Amino acid sequence: MKRSSSHRALVYARSAAMGCIVLLLLVAGVLSSWSSAHHIVLAKGREHGTMTVTGCGADVCTGPFAPSGQAAARPRVTIEKSVAARRGDSFPVVVKPGTDDVVRTGTPGFLHAWVPLGGALLLAALVIGGGLRLPRIAWGTGVAGATLLVATFIAL
The missing domain is CATH 2.40.50 (OB fold (Dihydrolipoamide Acetyltransferase, E2P))
Incomplete structure (x- = not known):
């Protein structure tokens, strides 16, 4: 069965929308984490x-x-x-x-500062797996987020 051009356009639009959602989640996670993390990462010259x-x-x-x-x-x-x-x-x-x-500061502080990114990675994994249908990338993203959260829990 041949796919119509409108069906292909719909598939591309869905993929683009899901990609934008993943990007939005990851950017929000990084920005939320960076508000605390930059004091740790760029700590030279601070008290x-x-x-x-x-x-x-x-x-x-x-x-x-x-x-x-x-x-x-x-x-x-x-x-x-x-x-x-x-x-x-x-x-x-x-x-x-x-x-x-x-x-x-230190390892526990560094990991704690990046907890919002860990949550964003977990949410993005759901969108990548379900919306973009990329299960391997979704598993990798989810495992990275879960690892960050578990490491923070153990370090604190």
Whole structure:
């Protein structure tokens, strides 16, 4: 049975739409991750030190900042609340420029910053497998996202 040109156009349009959705998911994941990750990846020249959690609220945890270099000690800095931050915990951080907000550094902080990308990879895998009908690429994308999320869970 011969396919009509309109059917072929519809197939190409569907593939293009699914490709755009995958691209949108991945770009959103990278941009969401980059808002925290760039403080870790591009940390040269920033204030490094250690934060000890003294208390946690609904959204943030607070505690004193002890610098590891020439930076000044701060009596209170805040970090985004995480399941891995409990009262009394100490971990390495970098201060966001011009604020009293800090971001966790090291391998756990790096992986935690990229969690939104891991979720985006999992969602993109569904679209790649179901919409684009590329199962091998979908499996690779899904495994990459799941690996990132599991590694973050283990590291924290």
